Amino acid sequence: MTKVVSSQIRSPWILHFDTGSCNGCDxxxxxxxTPRYDIERFGMLNKANPKHADILLxxxxxxxxxxxxxxxxxxxxxxxxxxxxxxDCASTGAPFFDCYNHSHGVNNVIPVDVFVPGCACRPEAIIxxxxxxxxxxxxxxxxxxxxxxxxxxxxxxxxx
Amino acid sequence: MxxxxxxxxxxxxxxxxxxxxxxxxxxxxxxxxxxxxxxPPIVQPLYDLRKLLAKQPRLMxxxxxxxxxxxxxxxxxxxxxxxxxxxxxxxxxxxxGGSLCLVIGAFSARSPFSHIGAQRELLQVLAYEPVLFLxxxxxxxxxxxxxxxxxxxxxxxxxxxxxxxxxxxxxxxLQKSPYDIASAHxxxxxxxxxxxxxxxxxxxxxxxxxxxxxxFGIFTLFVYDPNVWISVAAKIAIVLVALFLALLVDNAAAxxxxxxxxxxxxxxxxxLVAVNLIALFVAGKVMP
Numbered sequence: 442m443t444k445v446v447s448s449q450i451r452s453p454w455i456l457h458f459d460t461g462s463c464n465g466c467d468x469x470x471x472x473x474x475t476p477r478y479d480i481e482r483f484g485m486l487n488k489a490n491p492k493h494a495d496i497l498l499x500x501x502x503x504x505x506x507x508x509x510x511x512x513x514x515x516x517x518x519x520x521x522x523x524x525x526x527x528x529d530c531a532s533t534g535a536p537f538f539d540c541y542n543h544s545h546g547v548n549n550v551i552p553v554d555v556f557v558p559g560c561a562c563r564p565e566a567i568i569x570x571x572x573x574x575x576x577x578x579x580x581x582x583x584x585x586x587x588x589x590x591x592x593x594x595x596x597x598x599x600x601x
Numbered sequence: 602m603x604x605x606x607x608x609x610x611x612x613x614x615x616x617x618x619x620x621x622x623x624x625x626x627x628x629x630x631x632x633x634x635x636x637x638x639x640x641p642p643i644v645q646p647l648y649d650l651r652k653l654l655a656k657q658p659r660l661m662x663x664x665x666x667x668x669x670x671x672x673x674x675x676x677x678x679x680x681x682x683x684x685x686x687x688x689x690x691x692x693x694x695x696x697x698g699g700s701l702c703l704v705i706g707a708f709s710a711r712s713p714f715s716h717i718g719a720q721r722e723l724l725q726v727l728a729y730e731p732v733l734f735l736x737x738x739x740x741x742x743x744x745x746x747x748x749x750x751x752x753x754x755x756x757x758x759x760x761x762x763x764x765x766x767x768x769x770x771x772x773x774x775l776q777k778s779p780y781d782i783a784s785a786h787x788x789x790x791x792x793x794x795x796x797x798x799x800x801x802x803x804x805x806x807x808x809x810x811x812x813x814x815x816x817f818g819i820f821t822l823f824v825y826d827p828n829v830w831i832s833v834a835a836k837i838a839i840v841l842v843a844l845f846l847a848l849l850v851d852n853a854a855a856x857x858x859x860x861x862x863x864x865x866x867x868x869x870x871x872x873l874v875a876v877n878l879i880a881l882f883v884a885g886k887v888m889p
Contacts, residue, residue: 445655446651446652446655448648448649448651448652448655449652449655449656451645451648451652452645452648452649452652454649476636476637476638479633479638479639479640481629481633481638481640481641482633482638482639482640482641483641484641484642484645484648484649488790488791489786489787489790490790490791490795492659492795492796492797492798492802493791493794493798493802495652495656519656519657519658519659519798519799520656520657521656521657
């Protein structure tokens with residue numbers, strides 16, 4: 442069980458990985474850093490390093506060449522982490538339906554927490570997705586707190 | 602009385618890195634405002650540190666963590682010596698040793714990015730160490746003592762060019778453009794920090810805050826007033842002014858190459874301190 446603290450919610454660092462996207466969604470991801478959207482006001486930083494990242498923003502339909510790399514990036518990211526599939530390609534691989542050299546979506550390679558539809562996905566939608574992911578963390582925090590309260594008496598029983 | 606002083610000094614040693622953390626937050630906020638963005642809250646680096654401490658611990662090898670801890674311990678020791686009014690030369694050597702521990706820690710991971718980062722960190726150390734050394738020597742020349750506690754005059758008036766040289770060192774130490782050679786975000790991601798993650802990255806970050814606290818500590822030596830409150834206010838002011846100027850340079854400049862950094866820092870840094878020392882020497886001869 443991964444532990445989530447409140448500071449986690451205040452400083453989610455981002456890793457953006459392009460798994461063979463047409464760069465449409467990538468442009469929208471980069472737009473998040475511009476003064477218009479400025480995600481740094483939520484404490485988000487684009488770290489470009491899986492070992493420092495909390496949130497993986499994945500674009501593209503995951504080509505066969507990228508599969509292994511994506512899996513490695515996911516494994517190198519320490520818990521707690523979120524995976525957000527940005528755009529239609531990353532969500533379902535739909536624009537490349539039945540194509541021989543794709544994995545048809547990030548979901549088929551690593552577990553995805555939030556899907557962002559759109560070709561290309563809007564920057565606002567990506568921010569929404571991150572907020573949804575953070576809500577999931579909040580849920581995990583609440584669960585952990587309740588869980589500990591529940592487990593308290595049990596431990597006492599074990600001791601006695 | 603001495604117990605009170607000891608308590609104040611202990612509090613300063615413990616809090617200085619956190620104050621630098623908040624200064625980094627101010628830096629991020631001001632940078633954002635200069636770029637027409639809103640920016641994060643000024644306590645953002647503290648949130649980041651707390652988050653990193655709670656993340657899953659993962660390490661490449663034991664040595665990496667040992668050297669990260671050595672980096673932290675040496676920087677904190679340097680800070681403690683400086684705050685308690687100790688020998689500036691020892692502060693210089695201990696802090697330099699800490700930086701070398703960071704380099705060795707980065708070399709211990711078998712990652713090309715980490716190795717490039719370590720090489721560049723070494724180049725940075727090579728660039729600023731002689732200048733920092735000369736700045737400390739110039740302070741000692743003026744005071745006739747290497748002890749930080751012995752500084753009882755306004756060094757700013759006697760050593761303005763040394764202060765300028767120290768500012769060049771500050772830009773390199775803060776990892777600011779044009780000399781953010783080692784961290785070089787878009788180029789080699791985060792240099793020597795790249796293979797650290799979670800709590801170990803938190804150790805390295807905190808040690809970096811302590812390292813910057815030492816440099817800001819040397820800045821504060823340049824102002825002094827017999828009245829404690831005026832002295833403290835002046836010391837805070839000089840730190841804030843130095844940070845703001847570093848920010849201006851950071852936002853106005855693009856990254857230069859490592860070779861140009863070494864050339865510039867050596868040439869300008871050594872020249873500034875030398876001119877200052879020669880002027881002092883001549884002034885001492887003319888009107889003793």
